[in-house]
Amino acid sequence: MCGIVGYIGKRKAVEVILKGLSHLEYRGYDSAGVALMAKDKINIYKAAGKLNNLKEIISKQNEADINTHAGIGHTRWATHGMPSEINAHPHTCNCKSLVIVHNGIIENYKDLKPVLEKKGSKFKSETDTEVAAHLIAYEFEEKKDLLKAVQSAVKKLKGAYAFSVMHKTMPDRIIAARKNAPLIIGVGEGENFIASDIPAVIEYTKKAIYLSDNQVAEIKADSVKIYDENDNLIQNKVECLPFEPVALSKMGYKHYMLKEIHEQPDVVRNILTDKLKNKDAEVVLDDVKLTREQLKKINRIQIIACGTSLHAGLVGKYVIEELAKIPTDVEASSEYIYRNTIADENTLVIGISQSGETADTITAIKQAKAKNSHIAIITNRKDSAMARLADSLLPINAGIEVSVAATKSYIAQLLSLYLLAIYLAENTNKTSSKELSEIKKELLSLPSKLEIILNDTKKVQEISKKYSNSKDFIFIARGINYPSALEGALKLKEISYINATGYPAGELKHGPIAMLDNTMPVLAILNKGTVYDKILSNCEEAKARQARLIGVTNLIDEKHKNLFDDLILIPEISDMVSPALNITVLQLLAYHISEYLGKDVDQPRNLAKSVTVE
Numbered sequence: 001m002c003g004i005v006g007y008i009g010k011r012k013a014v015e016v017i018l019k020g021l022s023h024l025e026y027r028g029y030d031s032a033g034v035a036l037m038a039k040d041k042i043n044i045y046k047a048a049g050k051l052n053n054l055k056e057i058i059s060k061q062n063e064a065d066i067n068t069h070a071g072i073g074h075t076r077w078a079t080h081g082m083p084s085e086i087n088a089h090p091h092t093c094n095c096k097s098l099v100i101v102h103n104g105i106i107e108n109y110k111d112l113k114p115v116l117e118k119k120g121s122k123f124k125s126e127t128d129t130e131v132a133a134h135l136i137a138y139e140f141e142e143k144k145d146l147l148k149a150v151q152s153a154v155k156k157l158k159g160a161y162a163f164s165v166m167h168k169t170m171p172d173r174i175i176a177a178r179k180n181a182p183l184i185i186g187v188g189e190g191e192n193f194i195a196s197d198i199p200a201v202i203e204y205t206k207k208a209i210y211l212s213d214n215q216v217a218e219i220k221a222d223s224v225k226i227y228d229e230n231d232n233l234i235q236n237k238v239e240c241l242p243f244e245p246v247a248l249s250k251m252g253y254k255h256y257m258l259k260e261i262h263e264q265p266d267v268v269r270n271i272l273t274d275k276l277k278n279k280d281a282e283v284v285l286d287d288v289k290l291t292r293e294q295l296k297k298i299n300r301i302q303i304i305a306c307g308t309s310l311h312a313g314l315v316g317k318y319v320i321e322e323l324a325k326i327p328t329d330v331e332a333s334s335e336y337i338y339r340n341t342i343a344d345e346n347t348l349v350i351g352i353s354q355s356g357e358t359a360d361t362i363t364a365i366k367q368a369k370a371k372n373s374h375i376a377i378i379t380n381r382k383d384s385a386m387a388r389l390a391d392s393l394l395p396i397n398a399g400i401e402v403s404v405a406a407t408k409s410y411i412a413q414l415l416s417l418y419l420l421a422i423y424l425a426e427n428t429n430k431t432s433s434k435e436l437s438e439i440k441k442e443l444l445s446l447p448s449k450l451e452i453i454l455n456d457t458k459k460v461q462e463i464s465k466k467y468s469n470s471k472d473f474i475f476i477a478r479g480i481n482y483p484s485a486l487e488g489a490l491k492l493k494e495i496s497y498i499n500a501t502g503y504p505a506g507e508l509k510h511g512p513i514a515m516l517d518n519t520m521p522v523l524a525i526l527n528k529g530t531v532y533d534k535i536l537s538n539c540e541e542a543k544a545r546q547a548r549l550i551g552v553t554n555l556i557d558e559k560h561k562n563l564f565d566d567l568i569l570i571p572e573i574s575d576m577v578s579p580a581l582n583i584t585v586l587q588l589l590a591y592h593i594s595e596y597l598g599k600d601v602d603q604p605r606n607l608a609k610s611v612t613v614e
């Protein structure tokens with residue numbers, strides 16, 4: 001988390017940096033700051049809160065102080081020290097000659113701090129980053145060169161970092177370094193950029209160098225020199241960036257979240273285009289690099305992910321076990337890391353991550369890789385750190401997702417898991433082709449059914465308004481839609497701050513039912529299928545406790561009339577594929593409730609889109 005931008009060249013640095021930071025706010029937005037290289041000094045401006053607060057401060061400065069051609073900036077998601085101006089980056093040393101912006105965590109900062117204090121360091125903030133500023137400043141006093149100072153300092157640091165550093169005596173350069181945190185260098189003509197992610201630079205250049213772990217770069221307006229961990233000058237490939245600037249526009253929607261929900265039919269269409277031609281064709285998954293022989297030997301699957309991606313993984317378990325009949329476990333990455341998991345070369349480990357940068361999942365994947373398991377990565381970022389760990393890389397190609405709440409990437413992850421499950425079933429002959437054909441037909445019908453939901457959202461909006469003042473919300477479902485209940489609850493709580501919980505409907509009576517009274521909304525997902533009657537009984541139980549019942553269903557049933565206070569009817573779809581439709585309704589519900597409550601839909605409090613700390 002945290003976003004870094006750096007610029008050196010002919011343009012007005014502050015403009016490039018502020019614009020870049022606005023595209024990186026998804027990484028954190030509790031405070032922001034910039035350092036601008038002026039003549040003989042570095043000007044630092046910081047503000048607590050959103051980037052707009054910083055912009056306001058900068059707009060009041062003298063043109064002479066901010067009209068510079070090199071600078072670094074930062075948007076923060078607090079790890080050490082509360083969000084405040086003092087803890088905002090850039091941080092500096094005693095004499096303020098050196099400035100640094102940092103994404104990551106310096107794990108040994110508590111060991112380094114007293115050593116530096118003995119040398120005379122006076123710390124002002126509670127951050128780990130300020131320790132790095134002082135450490136590099138002492139190295140600079142000795143080496144009289146910023147590159148050498150950073151190279152020497154990073155060898156003393158433990159943890160994760162992506163840095164940009166400037167020193168007032170060397171105004172023609174910015175030094176950047178990375179370890180376990182993303183950093184790219186945008187390459188321009190007579191100008192260069194530094195950023196945590198592509199959106200910050202894409203408007204200016206489509207060429208970039210991806211820094212690798214333990215590399216340090218010296219960036220000037222007309223050159224980029226990269227050094228490996230042994231301080232040898234090396235050559236990194238200049239790559240073409242995969243995004244178009246238009247991907248960053250709201251296209252007339254009020255929020256990115258709404259735009260991204262409405263993109264879902266096209267996202268599904270894109271995924272299906274090359275991989276599933278028609279209901280009788282075999283799934284084409286060239287991305288899976290397991291041979292037929294290896295595939296046959298796979299006797300266990302482990303899915304590792306966090307948050308929304310974890311919920312996609314739970315749907316994946318149902319589908320894989322149903323179609324490919326391979327035992328599949330799903331685990332939160334942060335739990336997978338701290339136990340002795342059983343995996344070997346016959347285990348297929350699937351990491352799911354929109355960003356491909358989630359630290360917990362990266363660590364878990366590395367752990368599985370060390371056990372020689374085959375690593376498949378399902379991600380929206382084929383240029384990410386996680387993608388580079390993949391034996392089989394399965395990009396979801398959902399396009400850039402700006403809203404912090406994941407929506408279109410979830411549907412794309414579901415689709416990838418459906419296709420993977422069918423592919424595994426086809427290669428192991430575990431399910432009849434007739435049965436697979438039925439599921440393929442349902443998948444191919446998804447885009448038009450999603451469009452039906454998205455073209456008429458009046459009912460969802462009405463219900464959102466009616467229930468927007470609820471303090472709590474319960475989501476229930478069974479079987480393959482239990483993860484939909486979890487994801488619906490997560491969406492609602494993260495953007496509206498309403499306490500929402502997802503339960504398997506059968507579990508209500510084992511405790512949560514005590515919560516029910518005439519103020520509690522209970523949203524039930526009822527699909528035509530094996531568990532339909534069971535969940536209907538669970539709804540009766542909830543109604544008997546006076547809960548306010550909302551049904552999301554694809555079945556017109558007389559029994560619904562006296563049972564539900566409100567009903568949302570969705571197009572008919574098989575139980576197996578229904579999570580992709582149901583979730584769209586729940587995403588819209590969360591969106592409109594958050595909107596009615598006047599919350600910051602795209603940037604909910606305390607969150608960041610890319611969680612690069614464990």
Ligand code: F6R
Pocket residue numbers: 306307308309310352353354355356357358361404405406407490494609610611
């Ligand atoms: C919720 C959300 C998070 C992420 C989680 C994992 O809307 O976006 O729960 O799903 O932080 O992120 P990725 O998928 O990037 O690994």
